[in-house]
Amino acid sequence: MPHFHTAQPQDFPMPFSSGGYEFVARFTNAHNPTQRLILVRQGKQEFFIRESVREGSTLYKCEKSTRLKPIGIIKDVLGILCARSSGVIGHNLSQNTPRQRTQSPFLLSKMQAYEFVLHHQKPLSIEVGFGSGRHLLNLARQNPSELFLGLEIHTPSIEQVLRQVELLGLNNLYVSHIDARILLQLIPNASLKNLYVHFPVPWHKKPHRRVISPMSLHHAMRALTPRDDESHASLGQSGFLHLRTDDREYFDYALSLALSLPKAQILIEKNATLPITSKYEARWRKQQKEIFDSKIFAPPCAQNAQKSLQNGDFVFRGACGDMASEVVRQIENLIASPALPKIVEKEYFLHIDAIYKHDSEYVIALCLGDFDEPQSAFVLLQNGAMRYLNAPPLPTQAALAAHRLLIHILESKDTP
Structure with missing residues (x-):
């Protein structure tokens, strides 16, 4: 995270403008004056720089929950403040690379990802936690007439996949750092082709953090495209949730959730081979670990009629x-x-x-x-x-x- 330290808090007279940014005001925590927020605007975008006064130094960095992409924006703003500071005792504000200044059109903010799943016009599939992106990139290359959205919280993985999207000339693959569990609640009914969850973190000590949960499975079944009837032969036309894991406990947990559904059709495989092997799977196979797959198919239309949970807005009236x-x-x-x-x-x-x-x-x-x-x-x-x-x-x-x-x-x- 870009930042700089000073020996004492700085007095930045505000408002002022510099480098295309407007430094609006400094807000002080009413219960803890050692914590302050500097409001910064660039066009319609806004974010905070946090000023934390510590014993012997003051730290300046971006408030994490308001951070914008690309990272070059944050480095520019901190560089402006650092240049106006006295007593600077350290920073990591190296010169921006071209990539740090470029916003990829295929990187979606949380709100853009929400709008994307609401208004897409082509078949859409989502992969949660795509890691190196091999599986996701292969899906996009093999299905150019469809759309793909990758969800990931690991920034280096996001940057790696965005580079591959550029190198491969793909125009049907987007990525976002939005929480998949939240996004699943907002996807319209029967609008998702497939959902892939490959080698998720099992979270044995914190099971509430798992991607697969009763709530997320409910919304996945609601959001996936259902088949027209209950015949087994139509399974190939039905959307599915594909879980692939090396963790038997996680696999059994997800399977038990699927079997608790009112109706469920599930395809189970062990040590199946996919066209693309992720780096994690290659590691597990080298260690001779077993791989477990389950495809949970969307139920028939009659079972898939629940509504998504959206009712209201965030306007202050x-x-x-x-x-x-x-x-x-x-x-x-x-x-x-x-x-x-x-x-x-x-x-x-x-x-x-x-x-x-x-x-x-x-x-x-x-x-x-x-x-x-x-x-x-x-x-x-x-x-x-x-x-x-x-x-x-x-x-x-x-x-x-x-x-x-x-x-x-x-x-x-x-x-x-």
């Missing part, structure tokens, strides 16, 4: 929409309270992690949504209006419920 004085008063009440609200309901939660202030403007740092797939967000209260920074959370049922609770808190006359 009412008093919050008008930034009435009562809302500002309530925010000040929250700041004055001993602890910020951390509310856990049966199906969702809302944590107000911090409130930052600059004059009469505020930033509210949130963690919200589903317990196993939480989302981070910032609400900006500026120029008499409230909005989420850059883009709202992804519209899962849990996130929407948490948003409504936030509005209730901000409009309440009593501090929760």
Whole structure:
């Protein structure tokens, strides 16, 4: 992560503009003044640089949950601040390479990935955790009339696949770092051809982090294209979830979930050979480990009729929409309270992690949504209006419920 250290906090007079960036304001944590956020804009894009005052030094780096691509943007902004700083004691701000300045059109942000699965016009398949990308790249090359979306959280893997997309001249393969468990909740019914989960992390000590779960399997079966009837012969026309793993415990767990479905047709293979071998599979085979496959086919149309969980939006209406004085008063009440609200309901939660202030403007740092797939967000209260920074959370049922609770808190006359 690009960063620089100074011997003491810096006084950057704001607002100012430099290098095509607007440095808007510095917001200070109302409960911890050693933590501050510098709001930066480039066109319609916004992000924060975090200033952390430590004993003997101050660290400047991008706030992780607002980080933009390419990384050259962050390095440019930090370089501007570093050049205006005194007492710099260290940095890793090397000159940007051409690749660090170039935004690949095939790299999708979380919101772009959401829009992509809503509006694609060709058959779409998704691979979760594509790693080296061999399997995903081969699918895209062999099926040029179809679309493919790879989901991965490992940045070097994303960059490696994007380079291959460029070298191979592919125009039907996109990648994103969005959480697959969240995206599955948002895919429209019967709109996904296939879903591939090859060699996922088994998470034996933290099973709630597994890609395959009761909730994700439910949404996969809903999102996959169903067959027209219940005949076994039509399986080849049905969408499927393909799990491939070397971990027998994980395989048995996923199989038990599939067998708990009201209706299930499952193809199981052991030590099957695919046209493309990933580097992980090559490693396991060299160690003579066994490989387990299961293809869980989408149920017939009648079984696939559940709706996706989308109902509402993230607009601030009412008093919050008008930034009435009562809302500002309530925010000040929250700041004055001993602890910020951390509310856990049966199906969702809302944590107000911090409130930052600059004059009469505020930033509210949130963690919200589903317990196993939480989302981070910032609400900006500026120029008499409230909005989420850059883009709202992804519209899962849990996130929407948490948003409504936030509005209730901000409009309440009593501090929760």
